[in-house]
Amino acid sequence: MLSQENRLSFFLSFASLLGVLLIWQFSTLPQASRSPYGIPDGNAEYQRLMGRSAVASTVRSDFPTPGAFARNAIEVLHAPFHNNGPNDRGIGWQLGASLLRVMIGYGLATLVAVPLGFVFGLQPVIQKALNPFVQILRPISPLAWMPIALYTIRDAELCAIFVIFICSLWPILLNTAFGVASIRREWLNVIRTLEVRWPQRLFFVLLPAAAPTILTGMRIGLGVAWLAIVAAEMLVGSSGIGYFVWNQWNNLSLSNVILAVLLIGLAGMALDAALAFVQRSVRYAE
Amino acid sequence: MxxxxxxxxxxxxxxxxxxxxxxxxxxxxxxxxxxxxxxxxxxxxxxxxxxxxxxxxxxxxxxxxxxxxxxxxxxxxxxxxxxxxxxxxxxxxxxxxxxxxxxxxxxxxxxxxxxxxxxxxxxxxxxxxxxxxxxxxxxxxxxxxxxxxxxxxxxxxxxxxxxxxxxxxxxxxxxxxxxxxxNGQAITLALKHWHKRDPRDWKGMTFAIPFQFSMHNLLLRNYLALHGLDPDKDVSLRVTAPPDMVANLKAGNIDGFLGPEPFNQRAVYEEAGFLHVLSADLxxxxxxxxxxxxxxxxxxxxxxxxxxxxxxxxxxxxxxxxxxxxxxxxxxxxxxxxxxxxxxxxxxxxxxxxxxxxxxxxxxxxxxxxxxxxxxxxxxxxxxxxxxxxxxxxxxxxxxxxxxxxxxxxxxxxxxxxxxxxxxxxxxxxxxxxxxxxxxxxxxxxxxxx
Missing domain, CATH: 3.40.190.10 (Periplasmic binding protein-like II)
Structure with missing residues (x-):
């Protein structure tokens, strides 16, 4: 049984969706044809060449109506895994290619950032020494890395992965360092007194203690990675959801661009939800 | 020789x-x-x-x-x-x-x-x-x-x-x-310029080209210079990807472009522009x-x-x-x-x-x-x-x-x-x-x- 509050929020959520759809529908209604600037309509052959329907009284709206969008979306999603060579793959393949890139780049970033974060957290001297560099590198946009990466790495595929890596590195690094540094002094004193050996200290005390903060960093990092991949693929991609957006924009096909935007959002949400689940499992109460 | x-x-x-x-x-x-x-x-x-x-x-x-x-x-x-x-x-x-x-x-x-x-x-x-x-x-x-x-x-x-x-x-x-x-290129102008067919009237306009080292850039510069305009001072030339040319033409951000096909015809099809001159005629x-x-x-x-x-x-x-x-x-x-x-x-x-x-x-x-x-x-x-x-x-x-x-x-x-x-x-x-x-x-x- 839904609580009063839940029911209300569900209703509001549904109403706002409906509102957006209605505004969309009304703002994209076909308008009466009136050639601007007094340009004549032309003969029947002209109408055909312009792709106007036999009913010449309406013109297409620039932006697809919700109905047109839905029809198009069903058509595209009907065969998400079709494969007509590398230049024409279904949207499922593209999403998969993007996810794979993110997993590789993000995985590498985690492998580098978590150990480095431990060093930072346990050795304040090192943190102080390297912090200025981290602070300078952290706010750089993924797209600003692109030309440098292309010129030095000289491989478009590796470039995309590099951009993911470099973007998701910083939040994981800083959160890990913070999480490790704020482990309670008492616990550290206890393991020191008991002379616990390093592997045990790491895996039974430090890691579990810092895990919730590390996971927060990893969630932020994954979000950034997913933001960056779309931009990177629009620039260098030969596959991936960013490439799909570019390719559809090349055809000025807004329906497909909107569909891709929705899927990017959904996939990003799913990724975040997966990490949130992991995060819940490592949470502890002091 | x-x-x-x-x-x-x-x-x-x-x-x-x-x-x-x-x-x-x-x-x-x-x-x-x-x-x-x-x-x-x-x-x-x-x-x-x-x-x-x-x-x-x-x-x-x-x-x-x-x-x-x-x-x-x-x-x-x-x-x-x-x-x-x-x-x-x-x-x-x-x-x-x-x-x-x-x-x-x-x-x-x-x-x-x-x-x-x-x-x-x-x-x-x-x-x-x-x-x-x-x-x-x-x-x-x-x-x-x-x-x-x-x-x-x-x-x-x-x-x-x-x-x-x-x-x-x-x-x-x-x-x-x-x-x-x-051949196969064209100068496309925004519909609102349908009466401005003389390039001498194009001072102050913005044109898109696909790349600096393109025939499009060189042809457009020649065409403008032929009609007494300095392409570096009298107009602004903007390097733009072809689909963005059509979208920008429609939005009014550019006045025209010398671009590759099919984007000239696409601009016509989208009722954003008209074909001023085909490159075959230049x-x-x-x-x-x-x-x-x-x-x-x-x-x-x-x-x-x-x-x-x-x-x-x-x-x-x-x-x-x-x-x-x-x-x-x-x-x-x-x-x-x-x-x-x-x-x-x-x-x-x-x-x-x-x-x-x-x-x-x-x-x-x-x-x-x-x-x-x-x-x-x-x-x-x-x-x-x-x-x-x-x-x-x-x-x-x-x-x-x-x-x-x-x-x-x-x-x-x-x-x-x-x-x-x-x-x-x-x-x-x-x-x-x-x-x-x-x-x-x-x-x-x-x-x-x-």
Whole structure:
């Protein structure tokens, strides 16, 4: 049984969706044809060449109506895994290619950032020494890395992965360092007194203690990675959801661009939800 | 003149007619009447430009090598030993690198590349080509130089700019393997400028071009300069990707563009703009896109290089045949290639089109295809590079041109395929007529800018 509050929020959520759809529908209604600037309509052959329907009284709206969008979306999603060579793959393949890139780049970033974060957290001297560099590198946009990466790495595929890596590195690094540094002094004193050996200290005390903060960093990092991949693929991609957006924009096909935007959002949400689940499992109460 | 060792060399490379294997569809019987024979139908009444470009020496005669002429030539050549010549041209050489990645930008200029793939011309040369749709010219350049593309669709000024190290890159020798197309571009203006057909009224406008080292940029600059505007001061030129050109035209951010097809026709189709003038009416027979690779690739894999040339030559001849254009439009419209409405591509390829101002027009010369890279065209491009300040040093123009636009290689491979030679009298240095002005590659005009 839904609580009063839940029911209300569900209703509001549904109403706002409906509102957006209605505004969309009304703002994209076909308008009466009136050639601007007094340009004549032309003969029947002209109408055909312009792709106007036999009913010449309406013109297409620039932006697809919700109905047109839905029809198009069903058509595209009907065969998400079709494969007509590398230049024409279904949207499922593209999403998969993007996810794979993110997993590789993000995985590498985690492998580098978590150990480095431990060093930072346990050795304040090192943190102080390297912090200025981290602070300078952290706010750089993924797209600003692109030309440098292309010129030095000289491989478009590796470039995309590099951009993911470099973007998701910083939040994981800083959160890990913070999480490790704020482990309670008492616990550290206890393991020191008991002379616990390093592997045990790491895996039974430090890691579990810092895990919730590390996971927060990893969630932020994954979000950034997913933001960056779309931009990177629009620039260098030969596959991936960013490439799909570019390719559809090349055809000025807004329906497909909107569909891709929705899927990017959904996939990003799913990724975040997966990490949130992991995060819940490592949470502890002091 | 020792500078030009190839010009006017007797034409001894023609293979005996029709002795190629069954793999090569025999095209000897087919004629290439060429779209240039149809004469001047219906040029755009473009104010200043309606003074139709006069018949340029080169393009008009390009493909007039119809059945009669070429058959006679072929017969003659059969008398003069064809064997020696066949040694380095025969399709017998083993292809060193059969699996190739070739880049293209999804515009109509890439029609020969697409047709060479779709019609199996690459395959019949023993090549397994994977076409890679690429998001822009800068990326094409980077991918070609870093080797992730073996060869690529290029704007014809790019091989020159890259070989000379213009635009900040280190000089990288590039070769034009074949040309892809001639004509097939246009100046599109926003609908609101329907009454501003005289370029003298264009002061303060913003125009989009696809790339700095493009024929689009050079043609537009020439056109503006011809009408008394300084393209660097009186207008602003903005490098823009073609789909963004259409969107920006619609949004009113730019006033017009000189862009590749099918985006000019697409702007008309989207009711964003109209076709002010076709590039065919500015300079009939102007080069647009090339197909090329690095000199190191060509030297390392000579047989592969020649096989690529042959496939692309066949594709250009295929595309030049007007009766193949509808089929080509159908193939090019597919999502894997141009991903555009078929009817839009059809109009730019056939030259039967809506002009955006309510008139259906016919200009069969709107799009043309020719594999022959004339070095005189390269000299024109180089002279424009200096004119607009991209090229600062004095370089030997003709030598540079023929080092990169190696037309005789293409002639040899076309002869090996027994395709009719272009009716240019084997002259690699035709005098060009650019926007009504004569251009002699040996006496390029000295431009005084500003």
């Amino acid at each position: 020792t500078l030009f060792p190839f010009s006017r060399r007797p034409y001894a490379f023609r293979a005996a007619p029709c002795d190629h294997g069954p793999a090569l569809a025999c095209q000897c019987g087919s004629t290439y009447p060429g779209i240039f024979t149809t004469g001047h139908e219906n040029g755009l009444p473009t104010g200043a430009m309606s003074a139709q470009a006069s018949v340029p020496a080169i393009s008009r005669r390009h493909f007039l090598g119809a059945a009669t002429g070429s058959a006679a030539l072929a017969g003659l050549a059969g008398l003069f030993a064809p064997h020696a010549a066949m040694a380095d041209t025969a399709p017998s050489g083993v292809v060193e690198k059969p699996d190739l990645n070739i880049g293209f930008v999804p515009i109509s200029c890439s029609a020969p590349l697409i047709m060479a793939t779709a019609k199996g011309f690459f395959q019949s040369e023993g090549l397994n080509v994977q076409l890679r749709k690429t998001a822009g010219w800068a990326l094409i350049r980077d991918k070609l130089l870093d080797g992730s593309l073996d060869a690529s669709h290029l704007l014809s000024p790019m091989p020159l700019a890259l070989s000379l190290g213009l635009g900040g890159n280190a000089a990288q020798p590039i070769r034009v393997a074949t040309m892809q197309n001639i 300079w009939d027979g102007h080069p647009c896109c090339a197909f090329g690779t690095t000199a190191s690739f060509a030297e390392k894999y000579p047989n592969t290089y020649r096989a690529l040339q042959r496939a692309m030559i066949r594709a250009a001849y295929f595309m030049q045949e007007p009766s193949n254009r509808l089929e080509a439009a159908h193939i090019m419209a597919q999502a894997a290639y141009l991903n555009q409405p078929e009817i839009v591509i059809e109009q730019s390829l056939t030259g039967h089109y809506a002009d955006g101002l309510g008139v259906v027009r016919d200009n069969p010369r709107r799009s043309g295809f020719s594999p022959y890279p004339y070095p005189s065209m390269a000299v024109w491009i180089l002279s424009q590079f200096s004119r607009w300040g991209y090229l600062k040093e004095n370089i030997p123009l003709q030598e540079t041109a023929q080092r990169i636009f190696m037309i005789d290689e293409v002639r040899k491979q076309a002869a090996a395929l027994a395709l009719p030679a272009p009716e240019d009298g084997q002259n690699n240095w035709p005098v060009l007529t650019v926007m009504g002005q004569r251009f002699d590659a040996f006496h390029p005009p000295s431009y005084s800018k500003g």
